[in-house]
Amino acid sequence: MTASQKQQLKQLKKTTSQNSRLGAAVRRQMISSMSETVTGLSTALIQYNQAVKKQMAGIGSNLISTVDSSQDVLGNLKKVKQLNNQSLDTAIQGNRLVATTSGKLENQLLAYKNDIVAISNKLKLTSDDNIADIITVLQSNPDLMGSALAQPFTVKNEDIYKVNSFxxxxxxxxxxxxxxxxxxxxxxxxxxxxxxxxxxxxxxxxxxxxxxxxxxxxxxxxxxxxxxxxxxxxxxxxxxxxxxxxxxxxxxxxxxxxxxxxxxxxxxxxxxxxxxxxxxxxxxxxxxxxxxxxxxxxxxxxxxxxxxxxxxxxxxxxxxxxxxxxxxxxxxxxxxxxxxxxxxxxxxxxxxxxxxxxxxxxxxxxxxx
Structure with missing residues (x-):
């Protein structure tokens, strides 16, 4: 309702209160104002149905799809969180296994430490001259080298059940x-x-x-x-x-x-x-x-x-x-x-x-x- 319409209503109310009857001019003015009001309302309703309502429906559909997408995103986030938790547990177990294996390996290396040191000390006693002498012996006696390579170990057979014949x-x-x-x-x-x-x-x-x-x-x-x-x-x-x-x-x-x-x-x-x-x-x-x-x-x-x-x-x-x-x-x-x-x-x-x-x-x- 416009300001002029409000002013006309106030004037109408004042006139009605002064005179118990309305004149013909006043009635015509009222009818004209009401017609204008109805026409404005109809126009506004038509505009609402044609433009605003469709836009509101589109906005509502977009809101619903947005909510559904948000729920899917939340579900995926929960799955990602579970996978992250499992990955963290697997990583923790792997670290524990690596730590345990490293500890066992360290203990084994410590156990063989003395043997390694002893072998290293014996290797220090071997000089280049000794290696040259070994090569010279092998070159001068190829049968010795061949037998050593063909039969590096001497196998001794020992019968468990001493049955001497079939x-x-x-x-x-x-x-x-x-x-x-x-x-x-x-x-x-x-x-x-x-x-x-x-x-x-x-x-x-x-x-x-x-x-x-x-x-x-x-x-x-x-x-x-x-x-x-x-x-x-x-x-x-x-x-x-x-x-x-x-x-x-x-x-x-x-x-x-x-x-x-x-x-x-x-x-x-x-x-x-x-x-x-x-x-x-x-x-x-x-x-x-x-x-x-x-x-x-x-x-x-x-x-x-x-x-x-x-x-x-x-x-x-x-x-x-x-x-x-x-x-x-x-x-x-x-x-x-x-x-x-x-x-x-x-x-x-x-x-x-x-x-x-x-x-x-x-x-x-x-x-x-």
Whole structure:
């Protein structure tokens, strides 16, 4: 509202207060003033809509985009701050590592300080004349220089296991094989049951099993002593410890006898066939012929379950020289195998007796046995 319009309104108010009625001229003046006011307002509104509003909308969009950009910048600043913190931590750790390594290197240099000083003092004793003399000797004797360059060190071979022949090295394998074959021949030639005589009728199944086992075990021990004495006295194989050889032989004989006799007593001819098959598998897969690492995977898995492996290992220790840790392991495993098979025989001999007898009778009826 302009100053003239304000003055007209004041004059109008004063006139209205003096006269209760307005004249026609005054009314026309009021209408004209109001028309001018309305026209001015309309013009101002149109100008606002056309210019100011669009500019304000653009300014608002710019403010919103500016706020979003500011948020992105703040986020990037936070990431940069984290990276700076990590870089500082890495730098601190690197400095600590360098300090630690430098300290260790300094300690090592100090430890070799005396040696370096001693070598330096010895080098000071060597003059140019000495070097010239060395070159002269090498030039005058090229064979000496050639041998020194070709073989700078003298290597001395010293045998750890004093086995003087291949026969002595292979002896553990054929001794263990001979004991197993001897046990197999016993169950093939002799009967695993007591005779049907009146004096044996009162024996229980377990008494029969243990009595026959003692008989087979005694004969197997005699065979084992013959094998060991023949190898030492007749074949003259090298033996580091004859006492250990006897102990391993007796324990191997006992273990093999319990395994072979139990299989034959429980399953008859089927058990005997399994014994022969087990001998062939053990000979190839127990490490007796060649290292077990060269065997197929199946043999390497079952090798710890073969009694042959521990018997051959014990004989090798007795012949080549005893490693007591290995000897204890071999003895322990062989004893455990003996106890397990003995327990299996005592607990299953009676329940399987009727099936074994029926199988044996049917085999006899075929005329093949």
């Amino acid at each position: 026969g002595a090295a292979f002896a553990p394998t054929y001794i263990a094989l001979s004991i197993w074959v001897g046990c197999t021949m016993l169950v093939a030639v002799l009967k695993t049951k007591v005779p049907k005589l009146a004096k044996f009728r009162g024996l229980s199944v377990r008494e029969e099993y243990l009595g026959k086992l003692l008989t087979f075990g005694t004969l197997s021990l005699v065979q084992t002593l013959v094998i060991l004495l023949s190898a030492v006295l007749i074949l003259r194989i090298h033996v580091a410890s004859f006492f250990l050889l006897l102990m391993v032989g007796l324990l191997s004989s006992m273990t093999f006898t319990i395994i072979v006799y139990t299989m034959a007593a429980l399953f008859g001819n089927l058990g005997k066939a399994f014994i022969v098959m087990l001998m062939a598998v053990q000979l190839a897969g127990s490490g007796a012929m060649y290292p077990v690492q060269l065997n197929p995977l199946l043999f390497r898995i079952f090798q710890p379950l073969f009694p042959f492996a521990y018997s051959v290992g014990g004989f090798r220790e007795a012949i080549g020289g005893a490693n007591m840790g290995t000897v204890v392991i071999d003895f322990f495993v062989l004893i455990c195998m003996s106890l397990i098979m003995l327990t299996v025989g005592l607990s299953t001999k009676k329940p399987l007796k009727k099936y074994t007898d029926r199988l044996l009778d049917d085999f006899k009826k075929t005329g093949m046995g």
